[in-house]
Amino acid sequence: MQQTTTSRPLIMIVNDDGIQAPGIRALIGFVVADADVIVVAPDSPQSGKASSITVDGPLRITPLPDFKGARMYAVSGTPVDCVKLGIHTVMPRRPDILLSGINHGSNSACNLIYSGTMGAVMEGAQLGIPSVGFSLLHHGIDADFSQCEDVVKRVVDDVLRNGLPKDVCLNVNIPAQCTPEGIKVVRGGRGHWTDEYTRYEDPHGHAFYWLSGSFVDEEPDNPETDNYWLGRRYATIVPVRPDQSYIPAIDTLRRRYE
Amino acid sequence: MQQTTTSRPLIMIVNDDGIQAPGIRALIGFVVADADVIVVAPDSPQSGKASSITVDGPLRITPLPDFKGARMYAVSGTPVDCVKLGIHTVMPRRPDILLSGINHGSNSACNLIYSGTMGAVMEGAQLGIPSVGFSLLHHGIDADFSQCEDVVKRVVDDVLRNGLPKDVCLNVNIPAQCTPEGIKVVRGGRGHWTDEYTRYEDPHGHAFYWLSGSFVDEEPDNPETDNYWLGRRYATIVPVRPDQSYIPAIDTLRRRYE
Numbered sequence: 001m002q003q004t005t006t007s008r009p010l011i012m013i014v015n016d017d018g019i020q021a022p023g024i025r026a027l028i029g030f031v032v033a034d035a036d037v038i039v040v041a042p043d044s045p046q047s048g049k050a051s052s053i054t055v056d057g058p059l060r061i062t063p064l065p066d067f068k069g070a071r072m073y074a075v076s077g078t079p080v081d082c083v084k085l086g087i088h089t090v091m092p093r094r095p096d097i098l099l100s101g102i103n104h105g106s107n108s109a110c111n112l113i114y115s116g117t118m119g120a121v122m123e124g125a126q127l128g129i130p131s132v133g134f135s136l137l138h139h140g141i142d143a144d145f146s147q148c149e150d151v152v153k154r155v156v157d158d159v160l161r162n163g164l165p166k167d168v169c170l171n172v173n174i175p176a177q178c179t180p181e182g183i184k185v186v187r188g189g190r191g192h193w194t195d196e197y198t199r200y201e202d203p204h205g206h207a208f209y210w211l212s213g214s215f216v217d218e219e220p221d222n223p224e225t226d227n228y229w230l231g232r233r234y235a236t237i238v239p240v241r242p243d244q245s246y247i248p249a250i251d252t253l254r255r256r257y258e
Numbered sequence: 259m260q261q262t263t264t265s266r267p268l269i270m271i272v273n274d275d276g277i278q279a280p281g282i283r284a285l286i287g288f289v290v291a292d293a294d295v296i297v298v299a300p301d302s303p304q305s306g307k308a309s310s311i312t313v314d315g316p317l318r319i320t321p322l323p324d325f326k327g328a329r330m331y332a333v334s335g336t337p338v339d340c341v342k343l344g345i346h347t348v349m350p351r352r353p354d355i356l357l358s359g360i361n362h363g364s365n366s367a368c369n370l371i372y373s374g375t376m377g378a379v380m381e382g383a384q385l386g387i388p389s390v391g392f393s394l395l396h397h398g399i400d401a402d403f404s405q406c407e408d409v410v411k412r413v414v415d416d417v418l419r420n421g422l423p424k425d426v427c428l429n430v431n432i433p434a435q436c437t438p439e440g441i442k443v444v445r446g447g448r449g450h451w452t453d454e455y456t457r458y459e460d461p462h463g464h465a466f467y468w469l470s471g472s473f474v475d476e477e478p479d480n481p482e483t484d485n486y487w488l489g490r491r492y493a494t495i496v497p498v499r500p501d502q503s504y505i506p507a508i509d510t511l512r513r514r515y516e
Contacts, residue, residue: 045314047313047314048311048313050307050377051309051371051372052306052307052308053306053308054469055305055306055469057468058467059466059467060465061465061467080372084469088453088454088455110384110500110501113309113380113384113500113502114311119308126371154515158514158515162514165507165511168504182516183515183516184516185511186508187501187503188501188503190501192384192385195345195346197346197347200316206318207319208316208317209316209317209343209347210315210317211311211317211339211342239504240502240503240504241502242368242371243445243448244380244446244498244500244502245446245498246426246497248423249423249499250443250445250497253423253428253443253497256416256420257412257441257442258440258442258443
């Protein structure tokens with residue numbers, strides 16, 4: 001375990017699309033000139049893994065060749081496994097900031113709860129590390145991550161300088177195929193998935209299903225929400241608190257049970 | 259897809275330990291006399307899966323023999339997959355309540371974020387279904403789930419009668435090896451895992467790791483927290499809100515970015 005000897009910030013980078021994804025490569029490129037960067041990312045795609053941890057099996061962490069000066073490690077697990085095992089094994093000290101992404105696709109509104117990108121970010125926050133997730137609203141192989149550079153640099157610089165409110169991490173979404181008009185700090189919009197499944201039959205006549213469905217924005221005209229501004233070419237920042245205890249409901253329920 | 263013809267409540271039951279686990283069998287037994295019960299649970303253990311969804315592969319749902327009058331279906335996926343696919347394929351209508359568990363082990367404090375039991379509950383809440391997760395603080399095969407019966411029945415009866423606050427679901431933990439003294443409605447206690455990993459070498463001399471560690475309660479003397487009361491032989495109810503946007507931080511951050 002080496003000690004970092006410079007006074008440059010130490011950045012840990014994670015993602016959920018896997019260490020070979022263009023999004024994480026772009027993110028590394030945006031920050032590596034001014035920081036010591038250690039990347040600990042899944043060895044395979046981990047989309048939709050939320051805050052999953054591997055409790056019932058072994059994990060490996062494997063060094064890969066440096067990329068643009070960043071040290072690279074692949075983990076045979078989930079995004080949260082990467083944070084936990086990376087800090088346990090290869091990080092020389094607690095990082096000054098944890099970055100996750102850039103995710104290939106949106107993590108706005110209720111998508112947050114399924115997001116492996118944000119699972120890693122919430123794990124960082126629980127460990128007391130200022131943590132930020134970035135997502136570009138584009139799934140395709142032709143996604144242009146260069147559009148994210150200004151937003152990423154502005155947020156990383158600000159968080160390194162000013163920190164984050166206690167127990168809060170950031171969910172940053174960036175509109176695709178445009179230069180963002182600016183940044184809006186908002187809450188996640190209310191919405192849901194229709195949760196359709198496509199039904200197939202295997203060669204033996206047995207059914208199987210594949211998740212599809214489409215997102216329904218329940219408040220498309222509300223400027224307090226992330227999707228409102230993403231649709232208007234702004235990047236959005238949603239402050240996220242990993243602790244989901246809902247204090248305002250305690251008194252109501254206490255009268256029913258105590 | 260059959261229509262339920264009685265006026266008895268329709269209960270959907272899910273878990274994360276798998277459809278063969280003693281905990282789910284106990285839960286079914288507690289409620290099946292007074293309700294129509296449909297069980298859609300994972301075909302294998304899914305502990306630590308949080309709100310994971312299967313996006314990149316197929317799912318199967320397989321009918322099993324009835325258990326004590328409950329209809330039983332096994333799903334080749336996560337707890338959230340069970341909720342989504344069960345509602346899409348085998349539920350005759352939206353259930354009156356969704357129950358998850360009884361989990362083999364605690365989901366108190368920060369364990370909530372990794373919990374597949376509570377992942378299913380939060381999915382139910384997002385679909386507008388009153389949803390409750392139950393966990394017994396005992397991992398062993400000799401766990402006595404009969405201790406949970408009074409708490410389960412009291413909470414299910416109350417939620418069926420009175421509903422839950424909008425967008426809120428319940429995380430119920432039950433102390434092991436005792437008859438609970440009563441029920442306390444509290445928030446999740448602050449704590450963290452030490453996240454140790456046990457290091458091994460495979461027969462070829464390559465390292466692999468297995469998650470271990472122990473839980474550190476950061477506020478053991480605070481009666482506003484679940485672990486305080488669980489340690490004093492009370493069952494605890496924590497109201498949980500799936501939406502993690504943290505509104506109080508928006509204004510602070512807005513001044514930095516807009």
